[in-house]
Amino acid sequence: MTFLDVRSNLRAARKQMAVMDKILKQATRSSVNRATQRSKTELGRKIRERYVIKQSEATKTVTVRKAAGTGMSSEIKTKGKTIPLINFSVNPKQRPARPKTVKAGVLRGSPRKPLKRAFISNMGGHTGVFERVGKKRLPVRELRGPAVPEMANNEEVVTHVQEVYADEMNKRMPHELNRLLGRL
Numbered sequence: 645m646t647f648l649d650v651r652s653n654l655r656a657a658r659k660q661m662a663v664m665d666k667i668l669k670q671a672t673r674s675s676v677n678r679a680t681q682r683s684k685t686e687l688g689r690k691i692r693e694r695y696v697i698k699q700s701e702a703t704k705t706v707t708v709r710k711a712a713g714t715g716m717s718s719e720i721k722t723k724g725k726t727i728p729l730i731n732f733s734v735n736p737k738q739r740p741a742r743p744k745t746v747k748a749g750v751l752r753g754s755p756r757k758p759l760k761r762a763f764i765s766n767m768g769g770h771t772g773v774f775e776r777v778g779k780k781r782l783p784v785r786e787l788r789g790p791a792v793p794e795m796a797n798n799e800e801v802v803t804h805v806q807e808v809y810a811d812e813m814n815k816r817m818p819h820e821l822n823r824l825l826g827r828l
Contacts (some may be wrong), residue, residue: 680718761776
């Protein structure tokens with residue numbers, strides 16, 4: 645008659661379950677981090693599709709907090725001030741020899757609009773689009789476009805980034821599980 649040692653089999657089974665649980669958490673963390681990084685890239689691309697701005701200008705204010713340790717969540721944050729209008733579509737870009745009407749456009753696909761009282765100048769080591777505050781020569785103020793958080797909060801941009809995140813998670817999770825299970 646053969647007796648099975650149930651306790652040793654139970655211990656081995658629990659140990660295997662603990663290993664599988666650890667692998668599942670690690671795969672989830674890796675997938676979340678990869679999907680978050682891809683979402684950051686797509687955020688910059690989508691902002692660039694909608695606004696006349698460089699992708700690097702859009703993504704330099706975006707920070708990513710990755711999933712680490714026991715945490716399974718990550719975060720994409722964007723924080724920043726309004727961007728000088730010169731960084732968008734402005735004509736002329738440099739200070740002309742003769743005064744010209746400055747035209748500026750922020751949204752891609754929309755025509756540049758003339759800014760009647762604006763001028764291009766170098767002030768404080770920075771070329772920008774300025775406008776006089778009153779009738780006098782000084783003071784002047786720099787004209788600015790929207791901030792990156794404002795551009796990122798656009799409904800079209802948000803839904804696109806969420807879709808990309810979900811697609812990337814669906815692709816990465818099986819890949820990460822196969823990668824980690826292959827090491828066993």
